[in-house]
Amino acid sequence: MDIDSLIAFVAVAETASFSLAGERLHLTQPAVSKRIGALEARLGARLFDRIGRRVLITEAGRTLLPRARRILAELDDCRRALDNLSGAIAGPLVLATSHHIGLHRLPPILRRFAVRHPQVRLDMRFMDSEVACAQVLHGEVELAIVTLPDVPPAALTLTPLWRDVLVLVTDHVHPLAKQRRVSPQQLMGYPAILPGAGTFTRRLIDRLFEPLGLEPPVAFSTNYLETIKMMVSVGMGWSLLPQIMVDGSLAALELAGGCPDRRLGVVTHARQTPSNAARAMLELLACEAPGDGVAAPWRGY
Structure with missing residues (x-):
């Protein structure tokens, strides 16, 4: 054939x-x-x-x-x-990541990788974390740096790198912005802007409200966190965003009961032999990813 x-x-x-x-x-x-x-x-x-x-x-x-x-x-x-037998770190490396991680986590790591391994042809593919995990599972990409699923397929290996703290945010003139502490019940009276249903992040958020019998009134949904940030900053609703994204354009509020954390890290196929280029990237991530001062590395899984 x-x-x-x-x-x-x-x-x-x-x-x-x-x-x-x-x-x-x-x-x-x-x-x-x-x-x-x-x-x-x-x-x-x-x-x-x-x-x-x-x-x-x-x-x-x-x-x-x-x-x-x-x-x-x-x-x-x-x-x-066979390529690994030579020991050379060269050739293609197909890597998938989310837009959020690509913007906020990877730039310094990719810069160091390019300097250390100029013979590697890095093929970066930006996609939702759920799609990236499926592509690793099907052998279409060698590794993915994404939001990690809670229950991954047995064929995937997860290596946590960052604990990504989510924060409740509104714009500065939102009716809740001046309160020191907001209850989940109070949020139900105002529109929410959240990631799409079925995404790993949305599932975390939904599980925050489900035990209370609450369902956020979603006015707008997108998987691009930068778009959510913009919509919140102009007064379109509240959201839960990674702490690393919170700046002067947003009001960060304390949510009674606390906000969930995301796990960010690397997904590889358990039965796939990593290329020398992939091994080099994994080693660099293990050394360079933790300790960014915003979100501590995840130590347990």
Whole structure:
């Protein structure tokens, strides 16, 4: 079975588009179609249905997809194991991270990594933490630096780096801004601006209110914390944001019962051989990430 055809198949399945798959693989759309056609002919089964502009994966395609991912992951693992024999820290390193961590945690670490290992081609991909964990699980990225899930799949290894304290914030003229201490019940009378439902951070926030039988009145939802900060600062509602983001544009309030903490760290695949470049990044993170003076490193898990 042709490996390039399997790569094209996975790309089309994940993007639901021949043109987007071509962009990902730096191929033309006809080239992607040719590879899929060759794979379908070899397997004797149709893998995608083309209905208008929509590309729908067939039952045969759904059956093949997890197996194709495993084959490609095994090949990548073999490549890394062989490359590691040289001991050189070079080549590609595919790393996923969230926008928040990329903005507030990684810049000095990435700067040091680039100086120490100029032969590494760092491929940074920004995405939600939940998506990044899924991509590590499927072998699409080698490691992710994200908000850690509470209950990860068994195949993932989590390495906590930071304890990220969340803080209740409003704008300075909010009706609650002058109070020294705010109860969860008081917050229910005002609109909230929170991360999207299903995100790791939103689950932490929801668990704060659920035992009290409360559901925050969400007026606006986005996974971009910088956008939430802006919306709060102009008086659109209250939120819970990482302490590292709190500045003079926001009023930080004390929440009765306390605010939750997030765990930020590295996600890797437990059964995947790390490349020398990934090992170097993990070593640097272990040395450089803790002790930023804002959020203490997480010591237990």
